[in-house]
Amino acid sequence: MAEDLNALSHDAFRARWREWLHANFPNEWRIPIIHRLAGEDERRWHRMTYAAGWRAPSWPKEYGGLGLSLEKQLIMNEEMEAHRCARVLDSGGALLAPVLMKYGTEEQKARYLPAILNGDDLWCQGYSEPNSGSDLASLGTTAVKDGKHFIINGQKIWTTLAAFADRIFVLVRTNKDVKKQAGISFILADMDLPGLTVRPIMNLAGEDELCEVFFDNVCVPTENLVGALDQGWTVAKALLGDERITNGAPTLPRQSFEMLEQLVQGLDLGDDQGVNDRVAVLLCDLHDLAALHRQVADAAIRGEVDNAVLSMMKVLATELFQHITDEMLRVSNESAGLVEPVGIGGLDTDLRKLFMVARPSTIYAGANEVQRNIISNMLLGPAAK
Amino acid sequence: MGWRVDNELQQMLRDSAQGYLGDAGGAPHARRVRALSDGFDPATWASFGELGWTGVLLPERLGGSELGLEPALTLAEELGRSIAPEPFVASSVIAGTLLSAATTDAATELGIALAQGRRSVTLAWQENRGSLGLPPFVTCLQNGMLSGTKVHVPGWHPGVALLVAAVSATGPVVVLVDPTAAGVTITASRLTDATLAADIVFDRVAIADDAVLLRGAAAEAALQLALARGTVALSAQLEGLAGALWQMTASYMKDRLQFGSRLSDFQALRHQMVDLSAGIELAAASWRAAATALDSGVGVDLAIHAAKARCSQAAQDMSRWAIQYHGAFGYTDEADVGLFVHAALAWSTWLGNPAAHRRAALVAYRSGNVRHG
Known part of the structure; x- marks a missing residue:
């Protein structure tokens, strides 16, 4: 698409994207909240959007992205939400690419970015370890330099979609003699290297998207180091600012609230004042969170980024998502115990699965307790130890 | 301010409000008014008139500054921060909206007196x-x-x-x-x-x-608008109050030592302060969204109900925790915290309490098919 999408009015842009999305988004992927595109499905989505000129909305144009304004990125997300699209993780495009753009060498950018765009490379993020979850900086997987190679040993865990990934970006310890954050490096590795094995973990929602990744003397060329040696902690923080705003949208609470309303109506509880008073709390929480997100996004468009409130919205959105799925259990009696779609009020979803999918949201991407620590440091100053 | 950005006019008003209220307002002023049998201080009201606040919504023909709702809400937020007992919402916003819509001689005379701060209405x-x-x-x-x-x-x-x-x-x-x-x-x-x-x-x-x-029909429309504006302005006042009380409590927690640590170093207290702050951020976003809805005419009922519910709840929650974190001192009349808590009680229960507004929000959502976000 040669034309400048940024030149379109917001309405024209929205209409253009909606038209393409509705014509091309496969119906079997229209499962909101509980479904995430994985493996060949994800690859297919990247290829489709790339071929049609819709891939990488937030990337600058010089790297082959669309270079869209934040407003237009938000419009794309809104339309996908309204169309009830499955979630897409896009670890390569959303998580790794900003790091490469900021810290990668020209060779690294030229080698990896085009393959992320066209779907040839699916990436996974190797950060957490069995003993380093919320306290990520304590990680112990090591990389030892040996001539022109790093030899990596250790274990990663909760690596999302690792079983489908072509490559992995990992945080590894390259220096044990300094403060824990100062001895970490950011390294790229192919998933088919000798000594690298993946074991999927079955979770409570019945999915095996999260994996363990084992490194047993995995040998990686030194040119796979991103940024300077021992600077990985800083490198890993280079997320595109816009992604934090678009990711902060209350999509999951909004979609789950609509399902809750379907349940309430389907169970004929619309006149139950006890239920209504609880639903009213959730409605107001959702309304106000959406109002906050909209205004924080507007401020970001003007260049004002409020880090404390961005973290706060992560806490609010994930806890609201849980409160809504809690209420779904509360109203649906024995149906909540079924391991199959409930079929109440036209809701074709397994309630247990919704409930379970909501659980890890307060754990991943910085557990909410850690978020509260971070926010309190910003609001009250650091706590004395 | 973070994400809350004022336009030039709002910034000017906020500066002027902080200047005036900083010198004359706040807890000492609230105590003085509390000691008056009428609960009203004509001299302060006259100053509000000189500053252009009493006539902030009134048209120029009445001597008003006709600045519109947004600047009026900025003022309301600042008046809330300094727990001003002056009848800004009742008089300048609600009655002011009615007098702006009326054209009779009696309305004109009264509007001019309101704009000058000679009368409250x-x-x-x-x-x-x-x-x-x-x-x-x-x-x-x-x-x-x-x-x-x-x-x-x-x-x-x-x-x-x-x-x-x-x-x-x-x-x-x-x-x-x-x-x-x-x-x-x-x-x-x-x-x-x-x-x-x-x-x-x-x-x-x-x-x-x-x-x-x-x-x-003119009376009906003016009454509807007056109550809607009044409810949003009162919401802004409540959010301003809650924000100021959060700051006051945080300052106290940074000074107060127990078990050899500042109160502000205890993690349980820090997390609670984060949650209270989140409630205040939601409140600030909610009344602003209600003002936008009132301006555009889209989703007005849901937005106003949500705003008054949220801002009232934030002020009530902050009040309870402010007393708790000030300890026994917070339970004394000598501590200013009580003045904020008392103002929060009156304001959060006037024009609909949180529970009533949440119920009404759900009714508006279900009857109007309005989007919730």
């Missing part, structure tokens, strides 16, 4: 406690006689100008009533923010034709 609309929005009025103007009962008329003091909403043969009316006229019985009660609210009985009170300021 109040509207008697409620007939039962707990009602949200305009009720079907029982109070009736018939053959030049007004009869009925109004409750919880805010900003009451002997010098206040009294507007009364009633029904007549030709639809709703807003009339100007002399509180000393025959047939008017007033019972004033003290509220927790030190101001008075009156219950008023009208028993065949003679109303001259020129005392009818608004009639029919």
